[in-house]
Amino acid sequence: MILTDVKVPFVDLSWQHQPIQQLIERAIQQVIERGDFILGKALTEFETAFARACGVKYAVGVSSGTDAIALGLQACGIGKGDEVLIPANTFIATVIGVIQAGATPILVDCQPDTALIDLEAAANAITPKTRAILPVHLYGQMVSPQQLLDFANIYNLIIFEDAAQAHLAQREGYIAGSVGLAAGFSFYPSKNLGCFGSGGIVTTDDEGVAQKVRSLRNYGAPLKYFHTEIGTNSRLDTIQAAILKVKLPFLSEWNQARNQAAEQYYHNLKPLQSQGITLLENRAGSGHVYHLYVIRLSQPLASQREKIQQYLHAEGIQTGIHYPVPCHLQPAYRYLGYQPGDFPMAESLCEQILSLPMYPGLENDRIELVSEKLLQFITKY
Numbered sequence: 001m002i003l004t005d006v007k008v009p010f011v012d013l014s015w016q017h018q019p020i021q022q023l024i025e026r027a028i029q030q031v032i033e034r035g036d037f038i039l040g041k042a043l044t045e046f047e048t049a050f051a052r053a054c055g056v057k058y059a060v061g062v063s064s065g066t067d068a069i070a071l072g073l074q075a076c077g078i079g080k081g082d083e084v085l086i087p088a089n090t091f092i093a094t095v096i097g098v099i100q101a102g103a104t105p106i107l108v109d110c111q112p113d114t115a116l117i118d119l120e121a122a123a124n125a126i127t128p129k130t131r132a133i134l135p136v137h138l139y140g141q142m143v144s145p146q147q148l149l150d151f152a153n154i155y156n157l158i159i160f161e162d163a164a165q166a167h168l169a170q171r172e173g174y175i176a177g178s179v180g181l182a183a184g185f186s187f188y189p190s191k192n193l194g195c196f197g198s199g200g201i202v203t204t205d206d207e208g209v210a211q212k213v214r215s216l217r218n219y220g221a222p223l224k225y226f227h228t229e230i231g232t233n234s235r236l237d238t239i240q241a242a243i244l245k246v247k248l249p250f251l252s253e254w255n256q257a258r259n260q261a262a263e264q265y266y267h268n269l270k271p272l273q274s275q276g277i278t279l280l281e282n283r284a285g286s287g288h289v290y291h292l293y294v295i296r297l298s299q300p301l302a303s304q305r306e307k308i309q310q311y312l313h314a315e316g317i318q319t320g321i322h323y324p325v326p327c328h329l330q331p332a333y334r335y336l337g338y339q340p341g342d343f344p345m346a347e348s349l350c351e352q353i354l355s356l357p358m359y360p361g362l363e364n365d366r367i368e369l370v371s372e373k374l375l376q377f378i379t380k381y
């Protein structure tokens, strides 16, 4: 599909970047002047600032959110022979991270009203090999920290959070990335906190875990040229860290702007429930950071999802689906042995969800347009 006139883009990063462009350019310039491109000063400074923002002692920058999960799990002692519980409805990187750590992902269904992992289903999936639960704070809403901690306590499991979509999200007094033994974040450009390429970070309160990630990301060498384990090359570039360090102080404000946009969507779309539009439950209040604004379509509207997207597209409105196929039905992971029907909630959500434009700076009149065109489709068809 080619769009000549985008009226409401799915994401627009210029609102974030334009006002701070000079600060970012200056920060990049300073890295160039210092020449410390690998493991440089701005990386250490950003790691300290990000750890403080998340309320943990340590943060270790790596080259992607996927590696944050893979190396973070390894640093927590998870590997071959271990099973890790994860939701079936997540971005595939969660699965990849577990597999790259050498462990086996055990998929679990989700709750239909929040799309977050169903802890009762997780309890039923526990075996003697289960070592960890990896909750995904999907779309920007944290999985209940209290329930997670109780769950991990009962079954004696490690919690490793996938906080790739939940920078500075809060719930029950906890900040995302501070609930478990460790957590992984992504700085993919469109994330709530994004860099200008690929990047990620592991947060933890455990000094040993932090040290292990530092070693793993740097060829498994806690000391230069002394390799105590098989590591990899997965550092967060100093230039990316310098950019992130400039952006971090604005993150709360940007998350608030996302919340305001979500409130307006709620106001406009909540009345459309009887017409087939259901909103996902927000149990975190203003602690939800709305990385994505996802609605559910009930039948018969759900079967017209593609048509709705095309209709909105023709009106200049971009939409997305996060995600169209649950992890267990992706061809690459058939070997895990799951079948269609194994996770009914995740499977039906995949058919019903629709992501509407969401980014800080999304103007009221654009949200009005999206809401109006959605309603127009419903009344027309």
Ligand SMILES: Cc1ncc(COP(=O)(O)O)c(C=O)c1O
Binding pocket: 064, 065, 066, 067, 090, 091, 093, 094, 136, 162, 164, 165, 185, 186, 187, 188, 198, 199, 200
């Ligand atoms: C839930 C989730 N986990 C993990 C990742 C992986 O992050 P990255 O793309 O930085 O590897 C992403 C984002 O892409 C994500 O949305």
